[in-house]
Amino acid sequence: MIAAALMTAEGMMKFHIENFGCQMNEHDTEKMASLLAGEGMEQVEDAKNADVVIVNTCCIREKAEQKFYSLMGRLRAVKRKKGTIIGVTGCIAQMEKENILERLPFIDFSLGPSNIHKVKEAVDRALRNGPFLDFSENGCNGALLVRPGYGQGTVKAYVTIMKGCNNFCSYCVVPYVRGREASRDSCDVLQEIAALGDKGVKEVTLLGQNVNSYNNTRDDISFPELLRKINGINGIERVRFVTSHPRDLSPELIGCFGRLDKLCEHIHLPFQSGSDKVLNLMNRGYSSDEYIAKVKTLKDRCNDIAITADCIVGFPGEDEEDFRKTMDLIEDIRFDGIFSFVFSPRRFTRASTLPGEVPRAAALERLHHLQKTQREITLAKNKAMEGKRTEVLTEDISKNSKEELAGRTRTNKIVNFHGPHTMMNRLVEVTIVKGYANSLKGTEPKLKEVQVC
Ligand code: SF4
Incomplete structure (x- = not known):
């Protein structure tokens, strides 16, 4: 009987969720919003008008973490004034675990990414008994199985197919905060997508930290097979997926592009660096030549495919020669877009202990050069579409x-x-x-x- 506890003198409680980070987080936010709305709570745009404020966090980059702590300073003032219930969920919650109460003693609940399905219980327990914390991890868990109730008129939807990662790229905190890989049953995924198609959703984006390794460690259909089955679902007109690890991009998956009519001609394939020395330090498991060869096969299979990527500059040990190799790769592939960042050391990761720190000014200069070149390439590619x-x-x-x-x-x-x-x-x-x-x-x-x- 959670609903009764969620009443105020003015009616049902109002909630607001601040989201940081990637599409996985965005989708987790949708799931929590859907669970609270299912209890009759009303979602509001402004934290100041909410009885419950949840901050769904990301710790992939230092900047997102800094933004989170400065937001928490402002929310503390809101809580003092109004007595707002404040919850912190997601990756920073998981990274800090119980210590989060030392850093943010005024919060009322905190859930790791594997526990966001307990958001109703967390609000209820926070109202009755004070702080509620849950950072447990357990494979293909409840958080993965929640299906957000998309409203009427929704045409695009996310569908989580797996979570976590076993790759341990040396700079990445994901395996520590989102845990090891766990895939959802294909039957459950296909049922969810069929239901979305029936509701009028036309485009689905399959989500996972490394969707290419879907079901790699269990007895169920492979990712290409899943794509083939989704391609046959009525109502769905477009299928996308993020994110792919280049090493796990199999010939069978490449072969799906240009062959499955609903699979959109776009792939996000992070390369991170064009230098094999740096790729090795990053523990990425492929060389720049292997990356280029896979992209060329993709383009052979599907002429019009758009390729986007992530790239890190200023990784420890990266010198001018390594950076030149990154620029060579960018000019060779001619990406449609790149999300590029200066390396930021993350807690727990091996890269945070590597020698060879690149001075900030040099890293920023490389970033600006890369972004200027990429802007020119993107513009030229977009101009080439004129008349089509x-x-x-x-x-x-x-x-x-x-x-x-x-x-x-x-x-x-x-x-x-x-x-x-x-x-x-x-x-x-x-x-x-x-x-x-x-x-x-x-x-x-x-x-x-x-x-x-
Ligand atoms: S594959 Fe992606 S999520 Fe996994 S460790 Fe590497 S960067 Fe992180």
Whole structure:
């Protein structure tokens, strides 16, 4: 009987969730919001209007951690004024565990990423008995199985297929805070996606820290087989997945591109460095030549595929020659986009103890050079789309103008175009008239006939 405890004099309690980090976190936030809404609680945009504020954290980079602690300072003041219940969930919670109460003595509950399915209980227990903490980890657990109740009109949805990671890249904290790999049963995944298709969802993004190793350690279907089965689900028109580890990108998976009509022509394939010396220090398990060869096979299979990636500069021991090799790889592949960062040492990781620290100024200079080059490549690729007719799934009003709709191509590029609101949440075709650095401009939108099989 949790619901009774969640009442205030004004009615049901209101909650607000602040999200930091990746799509996995975004989806965990959706799951918690759905569980609390299922108890009758109302989600509000502003923390100041909430009875319960949850901060879903990320500790992948130092900057996200700093932002989190400065937000907590502001929330402490809100709590003093209003008595707000404050919860901290996600990776920082897992990293700090019980110590979190020493650092943030005013919080009321804290859950690791494997325990977010206990959010209702946490709020209830915090209201009755004071602080509630849970950082236990257990394989394919409840957090993985929660299905957020997407509302009417939702066209895009995330579906978690696995969690955790066994790779231990030397800079990465994920295996320590999200635990070892655990995959969801394929039957459960397929049922969830079929239900989403029935509700009108057109695009699903399969989530996992390393989706390529889905079911590697258990007796169930492989990731390419899962993709083939999803390709046959009615209603679903587009399938994406993140994130892929280049070493685990098998020929069978590469062969799915260009062959499965619903699999979008986009892959996010982090390379991290173009130097084999640095890749070795990172414990990535592939060489730059192996990475380039896989990308070339992908492009051979699927001519129009868009490739995006992550890259770290200023990794310990990286010298100018190593950085030049990174730039050579970037100019060779010509990525559609790169998320690039200066190395930030993370607790527990081997890289945080490596010698050869790169001075901050030198690392920043490399980052700026890389980003400038990549901006030019992205712009040239977007300009090359001018005059082409392409499919867009509209999902919002454009950020540029209230008069325009916005959506994404199958290659995951943002397109803004003038069109009637009846085209919202629909598959349309547009002609690209202008390519910019971060988006495309479309015209002559036409609703796309959707073949229902
Ligand atoms: S594969 Fe990805 S999640 Fe796993 S340790 Fe490496 S960087 Fe982290």
